[in-house]
Amino acid sequence: MARIQSKKNSTKKEIIMEKAARLFREKGFGAASMRDIAEALGVEAASLYNHIQSKSEILQAICFKVANEFISHLEEVERDSDTTLKKMENIIKVHIRMMLDSYEYVYISDHEWRHLPEPYLSNFLNQRRSYRKRLSDIIQEGINRNEMKNIDPYVAVLTILSAISGIESWHRSRKTITAEILESNMVKYLIEGLKK
Amino acid sequence: MARIQSKKNSTKKEIIMEKAARLFREKGFGAASMRDIAEALGVEAASLYNHIQSKSEILQAICFKVANEFISHLEEVERDSDTTLKKMENIIKVHIRMMLDSYEYVYISDHEWRHLPEPYLSNFLNQRRSYRKRLSDIIQEGINRNEMKNIDPYVAVLTILSAISGIESWHRSRKTITAEILESNMVKYLIEGLKK
DNA sequence: AGGCGATCCTAACACTTGTTAGTTTTCATT
DNA sequence: AATGAAAACTAACAAGTGTTAGGATCGCCT
Structure with missing residues (x-):
């Protein structure tokens, strides 16, 4: 036993x-x-x-743990960074590192959330939408301040978050490049496309 | 009946x-x-x-239909475009449009392929790997020709493809922006980050 | 009208699913 | 050594799974 x-x-x-x-x-x-x-x-x-109450409770616990971590990281970044570009760079780095360190959890929160039962599903999607809104507000401000090029903020957020979530594919592969190279190159790519 | x-x-x-x-x-x-x-x-x-032989035959048919379309599009683009930047721009556009037009199919080929039974699973992953390799070869050539900035080609491909696959999220949402705006802005973002 | 293949139906199969009830074992504390 | 809670077990449940067999029915073609 x-x-x-x-x-x-x-x-x-x-x-x-x-x-x-x-x-x-x-x-x-x-x-x-x-x-x-x-x-x-x-x-x-x-x-x-x-130890648990149901199968879906496991899923809930994972999804909301990840969501909460991202939200508190965001608040930290919004407090500490100065320019909008630095803010976005830090947010991107947080996401990449979460994807590298807590791969399994982040992956599930990214891909398996639709199996959440109500009302958790609606809750999760609301949190997600508001999180993305806050990111696109930062980008909008970056455009207004002339720090970023004129791009639709919604599209920019979508592009950034999706690109990062694709690190899953690196994780699954026989890693021909290191995590460091991956991180620095992806940050470079995503920030360069944003800069004025 | x-x-x-x-x-x-x-x-x-x-x-x-x-x-x-x-x-x-x-x-x-x-x-x-x-x-x-x-x-x-x-x-x-x-x-x-x-009409069908099994549930997984449906999945196979969908996944390989999508894969084949991307491959033949790629061959077309490689023939017709001149600069490496134009090649990548066309490939990105093809992917975005496939995502917009054949949303369901592309989504499944992106996310549900792991439920393919062997030997189809290995087959699919091999095709995928070789497809991505061909894309990263184009980027490598772009760097060599000094048309693109020096970025790890593997990371660039990963970023591009993942970003596009995130259009799923737009499709699922109440569309606050049109498909045209989405397409043009995402192309802009991804190409600008690539240009020298 | 009759036939025939395509296409549907009902019924059933053997398994797997998440979960509960009731019982037994484990282990730290007395 | 005894106690009692924590945590494991076995057994079973009702429901749902992909799939097959065998028979009914549809609609086209001669």
């Missing part, structure tokens, strides 16, 4: 979330079963319900 | 593919059931098997 091993500073729920995240990414939320998750933990499926 | 209506120039298989594509996108491949697809067509699930 193997137990879920309690690791350093992690609740059992978090350990389940991590294993589940891996499987959700590999097979998709729908195709990854509770029995799959349990097996990955060396445990029976029913045992998971001592 | 409602029949699957034969439309203009479409085999019944193609009609099934279109309805299925919609559902695969909305719910994901795993979560969209054969009974869902059948219901959308006003038919029983078993009846579908007169």
Whole structure:
């Protein structure tokens, strides 16, 4: 009767979330079963319900954890940076690093959110929309201040966020380039396209 | 006993593919059931098997149709365009337009390919890798000819393709901007970041 | 009118799904 | 060593999965 091993500073729920995240990414939320998750933990499926309430609770926890981290990072950046270009550069860097460090979680929050049950789904999408609105406000201000070239802010935000989310593909590949090269080149590309 | 209506120039298989594509996108491949697809067509699930051989055959057909279209477009562009910048601009436009016109298909080929069964999965990924390699060769040549700024070609390709695939998000939203504005601004952003 | 292939239906199959109930084991604290 | 909570187990559930078999019905062609 193997137990879920309690690791350093992690609740059992978090350990389940991590294993589940891996499987959700590999097979998709729908195709990854509770029995799959349990097996990955060396445990029976029913045992998971001592630590979580449902399969979708795992998804909720992951999605909102990621969303909250991005929001608090954004607030930090808005406080600390001076020019609009620096703001955007820092935001881009935060996103890239989150994608590099918390790959599984960010991926799921990017791709599997539509399996959230209501009302969490609406909640998530509202948060997302407002987050993007705040980014496009920064870009609009950059254009007004003549720091950025005249580009539709909505399109710019879409382009930036989507480009970064594509790092998934690098992560999945046999890495022919390092994370550092990836980061610096992508920042360069995205910022150069923004600059006046 | 409602029949699957034969439309203009479409085999019944193609009609099934279109309805299925919609559902695969909305719910994901795993979560969209054969009974869902059948219901959308006003038919029983078993009846579908007169026109297709399996659920995953639908996915295969969609993924490889998209892949083939991109490849033949690429060959066309490589023949007709002169400078490397023009080549990339045309390729980007082709991708954007495919995303705008054949939204459902492209989305599935972008996001649901991992549910392909072997050996189709390996096949698909090989095609994809070689396609991206050809794009990054164009960029490398652009750098050599001093038409483009010095950027890692792999990262550039990743950025471009991911950015375009993010149009999905526009498609899903209440469109506050037109397709034309989206296209022209995204092309501008992605090409400006590439130019020397 | 009769036939025939295409296309549909119903019924069923063997499995898998998330989840619950009830029981037993583990382990830290007394 | 005894206690009690935490966490595991087995067994089962109702519902849903892709798919097949066999029979009914449609619509076109002679």
